[in-house]
Amino acid sequence: MSEDEADLELLDLLRKSLGIGTNLNAAPDTRVLKDAEYIYNNSIDVALDMRGTKSAAAIIYDKMKIKSYSTTNWSDHPYHPKTKDESTVDFIFTLDLLNFSFWSERSTEERFAVEFEGKKWTGYASLTASLQRALEENIPITDPSFWINEEECTEEVLRNVFRSATEEEIPLFDKRVACLREAGRVLDEVVNLLASNFECFRDEGRFDGRSVRFQKRAQIFVADLWAAFDGDGYGRFDDIDTITMFADYRIPQMLHTLGCISYSPWLDGKIRRLELVESGSSAEMQIRGCSIWCVELLRREIVHNHPDAKVNAILIDYFLYDTIKEIEKEGLEQMPHHRTRSIWY
Numbered sequence: 573m574s575e576d577e578a579d580l581e582l583l584d585l586l587r588k589s590l591g592i593g594t595n596l597n598a599a600p601d602t603r604v605l606k607d608a609e610y611i612y613n614n615s616i617d618v619a620l621d622m623r624g625t626k627s628a629a630a631i632i633y634d635k636m637k638i639k640s641y642s643t644t645n646w647s648d649h650p651y652h653p654k655t656k657d658e659s660t661v662d663f664i665f666t667l668d669l670l671n672f673s674f675w676s677e678r679s680t681e682e683r684f685a686v687e688f689e690g691k692k693w694t695g696y697a698s699l700t701a702s703l704q705r706a707l708e709e710n711i712p713i714t715d716p717s718f719w720i721n722e723e724e725c726t727e728e729v730l731r732n733v734f735r736s737a738t739e740e741e742i743p744l745f746d747k748r749v750a751c752l753r754e755a756g757r758v759l760d761e762v763v764n765l766l767a768s769n770f771e772c773f774r775d776e777g778r779f780d781g782r783s784v785r786f787q788k789r790a791q792i793f794v795a796d797l798w799a800a801f802d803g804d805g806y807g808r809f810d811d812i813d814t815i816t817m818f819a820d821y822r823i824p825q826m827l828h829t830l831g832c833i834s835y836s837p838w839l840d841g842k843i844r845r846l847e848l849v850e851s852g853s854s855a856e857m858q859i860r861g862c863s864i865w866c867v868e869l870l871r872r873e874i875v876h877n878h879p880d881a882k883v884n885a886i887l888i889d890y891f892l893y894d895t896i897k898e899i900e901k902e903g904l905e906q907m908p909h910h911r912t913r914s915i916w917y
C-alpha cells in the first residue's frame with residue numbers, strides 16, 4: 573500500500589469512527605450534538621442566557637464578517653503547516669493527538685513554555701512550536717512508525733521534543749507518550765488494513781446515568797484537516813457541518829465573557845478560585861455539554877438572520893478561541909477558564 577493510500581485509509585477510518593460520511597446522505601450521526609442538548613436540558617449548575625446568546629450571535633457575526641473569517645485563517649497560525657500535502661495530514665494528526673491540557677497553576681513567567689525562533693510559546697502554541705522545532709531538529713515527530721520505535725523514540729528523545737524554557741515540564745507528559753505509542757500501534761495496524769478504535773481519542777463521559785460523547789480531539793482533528801486543506805483533498809468532508817464546537821476549557825470561558833453562559837454560585841466560585849473541576853464530574857459534563865449546545869444556538873441564530881452566511885460550528889469555535897486568546901494577551905480576562913486536568917482537552 574502506498575503512503576497516500578494509507579493516509580486515505582486513516583481518514584476513512586476516522587470518518588467512520590466519527591460518523592462523517594463521504595457524501596451528504598450517508599453520515600451516521602456522531603451523537604455529540606444530541607448528547608449536548610440532553611445535558612443542557614438537564615443541567616442545574618450551568619445555564620444559557622437566551623438574550624446574551626442572541627446579542628452575542630450578532631456581535632460574533634459582525635466581527636467574523638469584518639475579519640472575513642474562513643478556513644484560510646487556520647493557516648495564519650505561525651506554526652500551522654502551509655503545504656497541502658501528506659506531511660500536513662501527519663502534522664495535524666500528531667497535533668490533535670496531543671492537543672490537550674496546557675494550562676498551568678504557575679505564574680506566567682514560571683509556566684511551561686517552549687522556546688523556538690527566539691520566542692517563548694505557551695498553551696496550545698507551545699505544542700505547535702514543539703512539533704515544528706522537533707522537525708527542524710530532524711526528529712520525525714509526526715511519523716507514527718517513529719512513535720512505536722522505542723529504540724529511536726526513547727522517553728529521553730520525547731522529553732527533548734517537549735523541553736521547557738522554564739522549570740515546569742509539559743503537563744501530562746507521560747499521558748502524551750502513551751497517546752503517541754498507542755496511536756503509533758493503531759496506525760501501524762491501519763496501514764495493515766486493520767480497523768481499530770483509538771482509546772486515546774474516545775472522549776466520552778457519563779451524565780445523569782447516561783453515556784455522553786464529546787469527541788473533542790477527534791473532531792478538532794477533522795476540523796483542522798478541513799481548514800488546512802480548505803475543504804479539498806485530504807480536507808474534503810461533505811458533512812463537515814455535523815462537527816460541533818470542540819469542548820475544551822477556552823470556549824466556555826469566552827461564552828461566559830459574552831454573557832451566553834452562567835454558573836451556579838458554588839460552581840462559579842470554584843472556577844474563580846481556580847479549584848480543580850474533576851474530570852468526569854457532573855459539573856464538568858454540564859460545562860462541556862452546555863457549551864457545545866450554546867455554540868449550536870449561536871450558529872442557528874446567525875444562520876437564521878443571515879441565511880447565506882458561510883458559518884458553521886467550527887468557524888465560530890475557531891473565532892471564539894482566537895478571541896479569548898487576544899483577550900488573555902491584553903490581560904483582560906474577566907473570568908478564569910475552568911481547571912480540569914485530562915487528556916480529552
Ligand SMILES: Nc1nc2c(c(CN[C@H]3C=C[C@H](O)[C@@H]3O)cn2[C@@H]2O[C@H](COP(=O)(O)O)[C@@H](O)[C@H]2O)c(=O)[nH]1
Nearest residue numbers: 649671672673674675695696818820821822890893917
Ligand atoms: N475549542 C477549541 N479549542 C482549542 C482550539 C485550539 C487552537 N486551534 C487553532 C486552530 C484554529 C484556530 O484559529 C486556532 O488558532 C486549541 N484548543 C484547545 O484549547 C486549550 C488550549 O488553550 P491555551 O492553553 O489557552 O492555548 C486546549 O484544550 C486545546 O486543545 C480551538 O480552535 N478551539
